Amino acid sequence: MSTTAPSRDIADLIARCALRDRAAFRLLYERTSAKLFGVTLRILKDRSEAEEAIQEVYVKIWQRADRYVAGNTSPISWLVAVARNHALDKLRARRPAADDIDVALEIPDSGPSPERAAADSEERGRIEHCLGTLDPDRAEAVRGAYLDGYSYEELASRFAVPLNTMRTWLRRSLIKLKECLTT
C-alpha cells in the first residue's frame, strides 16, 4: 500500500490535511497506516503500546501536516520519521533516568553544510554500501539503533561488550559512515 502509493499522491494528501481536509486524512491513513504501525510495533515491541502510539502519531500528523515541506524529504520518510520519533520518545520515557551520560558534552561551531540528499533509491544503495564498509557487528548495531530503537545499554548487552565499548564503537562507526556517505 504505502510503498506502492506514488510519493506525489502522499505529499498531496498531507498538503490537504494541512487544509483540514478530513477525507484526505482518511485516505492518508488507509495508505500509510500499515507502514507506520510496522514502525511503532518494531520499536515498542508491545502491541497495545504500539496501538496507542499509532493513534497519537496520526493525531500528530493531522495537527502538524502544515510542517511538511515537499521536496525536502520524501513524504513517506517524513511520516515514518514522525512515527519513529514518537515511538522513541515513548521508549525514552520508559527508561530510567540513570542512563544519562556525557551531559556536559558541548557541540562546537558547525562546519560546512552537507550536500543535499540525492534520490531515495540512490540513497538506499549508498547507505547499504557504506554500512558494508563497517565491521558486520558494528553495521548491525547501527541498524539496530535506527530500526529497533535500541539504546546503548541494549546494544551492549546484545553484542556482549561493555557499555563504553559500545559507545566508542558506535561513534567511530558513525564518523566512518559519514566519511563514506560524503565521499
Place this chain on the structure above:
Amino acid sequence: MSASDDIGGDHEGRNALVAEYVLGLLSTSEHERVGRLIEADAGLRAERDFWVARFAALDDEYAEVPPPAHLYAAIEARAFGEGQKRVSLWENLLIWRGIAAGALAVAIAAIGFNLLQPAPDVGTLTTQLVAALEEEGSDVKFVALYDGSGSVRLTALSGEDVPDRDFELWAIQGDNAPVSMGVIPVGERSTVTIAPEILAGWGEGSVLAITLEPEGGSPSGAPTGPIVAKGAVTRI
C-alpha cells in the same frame, strides 16, 4: 578511554553526536539539549537533515502491519473531536493559543500525566492524560502537566487576577466531594503538589475544576465560588 574522549569538541565528534541524536541513542535530557542546539544552528540542522535522509533509506526494512480496524474511529475522534467535546476543546486550545482572548470567556486546562514509576518494571506504560476545561464567565486559560514527580505544573495561558479573590484548583473523583489542590496563581507558572489520596484515584474520568474563592482559598475546604473552568481528564 572514557566515552567522551573520542567525541570531544572536534568536527567529527559533532557529526557523531548529531547522528546519535537522529538514531535516538541519547538520554532524555541529552536528547532535548542537543535538539535545542540543533534548532538554533543552521549547520547542525543541515547535519541532522543529512542523517535523517541517509538513514531513511533503511525505512524499507520496516514491515507493513495493518493496524486493527477499530483504531481509525478513535483517531478521528481525537483528531477532529467528533462526538467528544473534550477533544474539540483541545483542538480549540491550539487555536486560542494563537489569538487574543475574545468575547467568549473560556478557561482551559490541559493536564498530562506521566504515570511512569521511578523504577519502571517491564511493561510499565507512560500514560498521558489531558483535560480541557471550559466555563463561560472567565478568560482564564491553563495548561497543566504532570511528569511523574507527584506535582502538577500549571502554566496560565491567559487570565487576570481578580482583586481580593483567588483561583482554587479542585480534583473531583467519582461521586466524592471535590478535593482542594490549592490556590493557583493566574498569569504565571506554578507547581501544585498532588496529595496521595488524589493521585491514588487519578485517571481517565477524573475531573479538574477551578473556582473563584476568597483570598487564600475556600475557608470551608469545599468550593464556595463560581466555577471558572471544569473538564474531565482523558488519555491522549
